[in-house]
Amino acid sequence: AQSVTQPDIHITVSEGASLELRCNYSYGATPYLFWYVQSPGQGLQLLLKYFSGDTLVQGIKGFEAEFKRSQSSFNLRKPSVHWSDAAEYFCAVGAAYSSASKIIFGSGTRLSIRP
Amino acid sequence: KAGVTQTPRYLIKTRGQQVTLSCSPISGHRSVSWYQQTPGQGLQFLFEYFSETQRNKGNFPGRFSGRQFSNSRSEMNVSTLELGDSALYLCASSSQANEQFFGPGTRLTVL
Numbered sequence: 001a002q003s004v005t006q007p008d009i010h011i012t013v014s015e016g017a018s019l020e021l022r023c024n025y026s027y028g029a030t031p032y033l034f035w036y037v038q039s040p041g042q043g044l045q046l047l048l049k050y051f052s053g054d055t056l057v058q059g060i061k062g063f064e065a066e067f068k069r070s071q072s073s074f075n076l077r078k079p080s081v082h083w084s085d086a087a088e089y090f091c092a093v094g095a096a097y098s099s100a101s102k103i104i105f106g107s108g109t110r111l112s113i114r115p
Numbered sequence: 116k117a118g119v120t121q122t123p124r125y126l127i128k129t130r131g132q133q134v135t136l137s138c139s140p141i142s143g144h145r146s147v148s149w150y151q152q153t154p155g156q157g158l159q160f161l162f163e164y165f166s167e168t169q170r171n172k173g174n175f176p177g178r179f180s181g182r183q184f185s186n187s188r189s190e191m192n193v194s195t196l197e198l199g200d201s202a203l204y205l206c207a208s209s210s211q212a213n214e215q216f217f218g219p220g221t222r223l224t225v226l
Contacts, residue, residue: 036217043119043205043217090158100148100207100215101171105158 002027004093006106014114015083021076021109023091033074034092035065038108044090050074061085086113117142119208119218127224133194136221140187140208146170147189148215149181152203161204164189193223201225 005024013019025031032051036044048059055067065076074091088110094103120139128134140147149161160173164183181191187208193200201224207215 041203041220041222043121043219044207045217046214049214099171100146100163100209101160101173103160103215107157 002093002104004091004104004106006089006091006109008109009107010110010112012112012114013081016080019076019078019081019085019111021089021091021111023074023076023106025072025074025091025093025104027093027095027104029095031093032095033065033067034094034103035059035063035074035076036090036092037061038088038090040087047076047089081111081113083113083115086111119206119216121204121206121218121221123221124219125222125224127226128196129226130196130198132196133192134196134223135190135192136204136206136223138189138191138206138208138218140189140206141210141216144208144210144216145187146209147183147187148207148209149189149191150205150207151175152205152220153201158205161191196225198225 003026034049035047037047038044047063048057050057050067057065063078067074088108090108091106122137146165148163151159162172162181163170167183178194183189203220203222205220206218209215
């Protein structure tokens with residue numbers, strides 16, 4: 001079955017500390033992977049995406065993610081978090097050039113920042 | 116380029132009423148998708164439109180419907196509202212499949 005798992009429901013890190021949010025997927029076809037961020041009461045903003053090529057992907061706001069095919073993972077990282085990074089983060093997987101109905105979203109990880 | 120806009124941003128309705136939500140995609144985008152987001156169920160796909168045709172529909176009852184106009188703007192309608200329809204409804208547009216740009220959402224509260 002196709003699925004996306006974000007094992008951490010809620011993470012709290014101190015401002016300035018490094019961050020890693022985990023994402024594991026199960027997908028039959030070649031995956032097209034995404035990370036989105038959602039601030040309270042807002043829509044989702046695309047942080048980064050991966051389809052092919054370099055397995056380390058750079059995104060906006062200083063985020064990066066690494067695709068590891070052998071581990072079926074696409075973890076999101078940031079070397080030093082800022083208070084403004086507090087939000088909910090969603091990992092998603094789909095197939096390139098297919099319907100939006102085929103995109104599977106994880107359940108999200110809520111990130112809190114400790115001053 | 117202006118982003119995806121959704122109107123209204125907030126709505127309060129009572130059970131049994133109907134509601135229409137509107138979405139204007141990014142200029143040039145022909146695909147519009149709708150999602151329902153709730154704390155318990157997360158993000159759930161409602162439907163997708165492309166060039167005025169519904170391309171896919173999620174697992175929602177027939178009370179949920181939508182349409183897309185020739186200018187790519189889309190509306191979704193929910194009839195006979197139930198308490199469980201309270202949610203954030205998100206619209207996303209894309210020019211090529213899967214790179215979706217989301218609007219800010221419409222927060223619907225059913226009393």
